[in-house]
Amino acid sequence: MKVTVIGGGSTYTPELVSGLVAQQHRLQVDELVLMDIDAERLDIVGNFAKRMLAHQGSLTRVTLTTDRQAAVTGADAVLIQLRIGGQTARLGDETFPLTCGCIGQETTGAGGLAKALRTVPVVLDIANDVRRLAKPDAWIIDFTNPVGIVTRALLNAGHRAVGLCNYAIGIQRWAAALLGVEAARVEVDPVGLNHFSWTRRILVDGVDVLPRILRDFQPEVLKRAPFPQDLITLLGAIPSSYLQYYYTHDEVLERLHHETPRSQVVSELERQLLQEYRSPLLTEKPAQLTERGGSFYSEAAVDLLASLYSEKETVHVLNVHNDGIIPGLADDDVIETRCRVSSSGIFPMPQESVPPLMLGPIQHVSAYERIAEKAARSGEIDDVRRALLAHPLIGQWTIVEELVPRLLEASAAYLPQFSDAVDILVHEH
Structure with missing residues (x-):
C-alpha cells in the first residue's frame, strides 16, 4: 500500500508517523511518500520519520520528493496537510481583520476566507493529479483548513474525498479520561459544521452520558469549553471552542488586540521542533510537539485510513455532504457528523432533530461557506464581497x-486568480 502526504515537511508529520506505527496491526503501509515544496524542511522531517520507523522495526519505506505528480502516482491514499503561504500568511489572516474591528483568526471570519481563497485552487490542482495518476479508487483525506470549505470544493468537483478534523477525537479522549473508561468505548456525536459545531451527545457503550458530565464535572467542562456556565446549561451541549468568536465576540475581539498572534507563537515553536528533528539521536516524537496543536491528529487520520481499507465497520466524525442528514440544509452542504466507515464506503448516520437555536446559525455559516468556495474558484471580487x-x-x-x-x-502573492483585481484594488486603497 502506498500512502502519500502532500505537505510532508510539516512539523505535524511525526504525529502521523507515530500513528502509522501504532496502527500497523490494522494497516500495513509499504511506502510512505512525503512530498513538500520546501526541500530543506522535507529533508529534516523526512529523515526523522525514517529514524522513527526504523526504531520501531517498521518495514515501511519512506520516499521524499518535491515532485507532486511522482508523489501521487500509483497512490492508494493521499493525505493533504497544507498551509499556503506558511505562518507569514497566517499572520496576515490574524491581523488584517483587526484593523477593521473584526475577529482575526485563520479559519473564522475574514481571515478564514483569505485562507480558503489561497487554499482551494491548490487543493483542487492536487486532486486533479490524484484523479489522473493515483489508483482509480484512491481516497483523498483533507486535513487542510478551512476543512469544511476545502472539502466542499473537493466533493463538488467529484473527487473521492473526505474532510477530517481532530476536534471530535479530542473530545472523545477528554471524556474517556474524565470518566475513567477506555476511549474505544466512547463516541462523540456532534451537530454542525467544521469549526462550528455542538457536541450534543457523548456515548459510552451506546448510552448518552453528556447530561451526567454537564452536571457532575462543571469545572472540567468550563476548562474545556471557554463559555459561561449558564450558556452551556441553556444549550445542553458543549460548544466547539470556535464558537467563542460568536457567543463571546466582543470579549474575544478585545483580547485579540492585546495577545501575541498565534502564528508568531507557532513560528517559534516550529523553529525549535525542526532543530530537535535534526538530531540523529531523536527517534521518537518530542513532547514539545503537543504544544503545536493538532492533538490526536495522527490517530484520527491513520484510524480513518485503516477503516477505509477494512471490512470491519467503525464510526468516525467526518466532513461529508449533508445529503438530507440535517433538514434545512442543501444536500451538497458539507457537515461534520458521525459516519460508518469501511471498505464499502462512508455512510453518514442519522441526526436527531436540530433545534432552531443551532440550526439557524448552521444555515447562516453554511451559506457563507457556499459563497466562499465559489469565490475561491471564480476569482471574482464580487464573490469575495458576497x-x-x-x-x-x-x-x-x-x-x-x-x-x-x-x-x-495580505494574500496577494498567493491569489493568482485575483491578480488583475488585486492590482487595481490595492492601488486604490
Whole structure:
C-alpha cells in the first residue's frame, strides 16, 4: 500500500508517523511518500520519520520528493496537510481583520476566507493529479483548513474525498479520561459544521452520558469549553471552542488586540521542533510537539485510513455532504457528523432533530461557506464581497469594503486568480 502526504515537511508529520506505527496491526503501509515544496524542511522531517520507523522495526519505506505528480502516482491514499503561504500568511489572516474591528483568526471570519481563497485552487490542482495518476479508487483525506470549505470544493468537483478534523477525537479522549473508561468505548456525536459545531451527545457503550458530565464535572467542562456556565446549561451541549468568536465576540475581539498572534507563537515553536528533528539521536516524537496543536491528529487520520481499507465497520466524525442528514440544509452542504466507515464506503448516520437555536446559525455559516468556495474558484471580487457580507461575524457593507483590499493585499502573492483585481484594488486603497 502506498500512502502519500502532500505537505510532508510539516512539523505535524511525526504525529502521523507515530500513528502509522501504532496502527500497523490494522494497516500495513509499504511506502510512505512525503512530498513538500520546501526541500530543506522535507529533508529534516523526512529523515526523522525514517529514524522513527526504523526504531520501531517498521518495514515501511519512506520516499521524499518535491515532485507532486511522482508523489501521487500509483497512490492508494493521499493525505493533504497544507498551509499556503506558511505562518507569514497566517499572520496576515490574524491581523488584517483587526484593523477593521473584526475577529482575526485563520479559519473564522475574514481571515478564514483569505485562507480558503489561497487554499482551494491548490487543493483542487492536487486532486486533479490524484484523479489522473493515483489508483482509480484512491481516497483523498483533507486535513487542510478551512476543512469544511476545502472539502466542499473537493466533493463538488467529484473527487473521492473526505474532510477530517481532530476536534471530535479530542473530545472523545477528554471524556474517556474524565470518566475513567477506555476511549474505544466512547463516541462523540456532534451537530454542525467544521469549526462550528455542538457536541450534543457523548456515548459510552451506546448510552448518552453528556447530561451526567454537564452536571457532575462543571469545572472540567468550563476548562474545556471557554463559555459561561449558564450558556452551556441553556444549550445542553458543549460548544466547539470556535464558537467563542460568536457567543463571546466582543470579549474575544478585545483580547485579540492585546495577545501575541498565534502564528508568531507557532513560528517559534516550529523553529525549535525542526532543530530537535535534526538530531540523529531523536527517534521518537518530542513532547514539545503537543504544544503545536493538532492533538490526536495522527490517530484520527491513520484510524480513518485503516477503516477505509477494512471490512470491519467503525464510526468516525467526518466532513461529508449533508445529503438530507440535517433538514434545512442543501444536500451538497458539507457537515461534520458521525459516519460508518469501511471498505464499502462512508455512510453518514442519522441526526436527531436540530433545534432552531443551532440550526439557524448552521444555515447562516453554511451559506457563507457556499459563497466562499465559489469565490475561491471564480476569482471574482464580487464573490469575495458576497462571502464577507454573508458571514455572521461581518455582514456590514462599510466593513466589507474596508476588508476586501486588506484581504487581497495580505494574500496577494498567493491569489493568482485575483491578480488583475488585486492590482487595481490595492492601488486604490
